[in-house]
Amino acid sequence: GAVVSQHPSRVICKSGTSVKIECRSLDFQATTMFWYRQFPKKSLMLMATSNEGSKATYEQGVEKDKFLINHASLTLSTLTVTSAHPEDSSFYICSASIGGGTGELFFGEGSRLTVL
């Protein structure tokens, strides 16, 4: 299957700082990537859809100025959590589709963010 790499896997930061998480499709080009957030023992919550070369589409209730998404190339999307607060602590997971409208998504390993 398609491989999606996410980095870093774990990050601890101080409140008020910004953190960048990278998501790369290693063996395919992804015009669209997705960013999810997952709380303990909960399912995945879609935060935004990242489109290469254009602005991301955010889900209702997700602050676009807080969670900056950049999809600079067909293999890289980044999520920057700006001015992080403890309530931003969570598991963030990216995914990419191989296209064709089939709905198959391939996920990265996830990034656990802890804001002190």
Added chain:
Amino acid sequence: QKEVEQDPGPLSVPEGAIVSLNCTYSNSAFQYFMWYRQYSRKGPELLMYTYSSGNKEDGRFTAQVDKSSKYISLFIRDSQPSDSATYLCAMTDIIQGAQKLVFGQGTRLTINP
């Protein structure tokens, strides 16, 4: 009512048992059905993918879709301790595709040696 309902468990079975995991859904437009396996602190891994109704088998895993009942299942035969994980069902329609994949809550499964 949630679009996708999945019993969160936890479900604990002895090694070698047949495991049955299920999801129900309300949107009759859903055509693509997936099962993901997620180990603790890892991203979900695509396990099975099915289009429309029917069965699909891959090794010890069998996915079933019954669109008339809006019910999907994942069966695991000869379960192993390494199968212990959270299993998430996911589905979407032809129009939305991957754009609007709807996930179940996930079922935590433990296989006891």
